[in-house]
Amino acid sequence: MKKRSGYIPALHYHWLTRWYDPMMRWFFPESGINADLIAQAPIQSEQTVLDAGCGTGTLALLMKQAHPDVAVHGLDIDAEILRIAQRKAAQAGQSILWRQGTATCLPYPDQSVEHVFASLLLHHLARQDKQHMLREAFRVLKPGGALHVADFGRPHDFSMRLISWLMRWFEEIHDNVLGLLPVFMTDAGFHPVETITHYRTVAGTIALYRAVKPLRRDGFCAAK
Numbered sequence: 660m661k662k663r664s665g666y667i668p669a670l671h672y673h674w675l676t677r678w679y680d681p682m683m684r685w686f687f688p689e690s691g692i693n694a695d696l697i698a699q700a701p702i703q704s705e706q707t708v709l710d711a712g713c714g715t716g717t718l719a720l721l722m723k724q725a726h727p728d729v730a731v732h733g734l735d736i737d738a739e740i741l742r743i744a745q746r747k748a749a750q751a752g753q754s755i756l757w758r759q760g761t762a763t764c765l766p767y768p769d770q771s772v773e774h775v776f777a778s779l780l781l782h783h784l785a786r787q788d789k790q791h792m793l794r795e796a797f798r799v800l801k802p803g804g805a806l807h808v809a810d811f812g813r814p815h816d817f818s819m820r821l822i823s824w825l826m827r828w829f830e831e832i833h834d835n836v837l838g839l840l841p842v843f844m845t846d847a848g849f850h851p852v853e854t855i856t857h858y859r860t861v862a863g864t865i866a867l868y869r870a871v872k873p874l875r876r877d878g879f880c881a882a883k
């Protein structure tokens with residue numbers, strides 16, 4: 660089975676997309692990561708948040724349930740996975756603003772969002788696209804807003820080093836394992852950039868990062 664050109668689907672191959680939620684529940688500490696990501700973001704009433712690369716919408720849905728008066732946007736490049744997200748939100752009776760598009764050129768105005776989330780998105784993007792996505796997150800964030808990332812990070816113990824060594828050429832993980840995500844965030848203009856915590860998983864270290872947009876400076880759009 661070949662993946663379609665242009666982007667890497669959630670589980671690498673399109674035919675596996677329908678199994679994404681059960682796979683995440685069985686093999687990944689998904690609920691803990693989502694809860695910690697939401698906890699690290701001081702989301703307040705009436706704010707706007709964006710989940711970039713939202714996949715099946717699990718995180719967006721949790722945010723909406725935790726903060727009913729917040730406008731939650733979910734963006735993904737894959738129409739098929741967005742349909743799953745839409746179905747889940749409808750079943751839960753939650754109103755989320757879904758949109759198909761690329762995280763490397765976000766279809767949102769400058770300084771329109773208080774929090775951008777990117778959970779397990781960046782290892783799907785080649786180095787230049789990672790950098791474009793981070794600059795786009797910077798652009799759409801209001802000054803003082805923050806980017807919250809969960810993704811593969813530099814391995815933090817021996818077993819994670821071993822797994823990361825095996826995984827390092829899978830998808831676009833290599834820069835993550837080298838510890839470059841915080842460097843790219845700083846290059847995009849974020850300050851401070853903090854590693855909040857990390858998890859041991861079957862696929863290697865997953866790190867949570869928080870990167871704040873300081874009160875001045877503009878962003879960048881890859882397609883402009």
Ligand SMILES: C[S@@+](CC[C@H](N)C(=O)[O-])C[C@H]1O[C@@H](n2cnc3c(N)ncnc32)[C@H](O)[C@@H]1O
Nearest residue numbers: 666669712713714735736737761762778779783
């Ligand atoms: C591993 S899944 C993560 C989904 C969800 N955020 C989560 O934590 O479960 C990666 C997602 O990124 C999406 N994706 C890949 N490239 C993208 C791009 N350029 N722009 C937006 N989404 C993209 C894929 O379609 C997929 O849904």
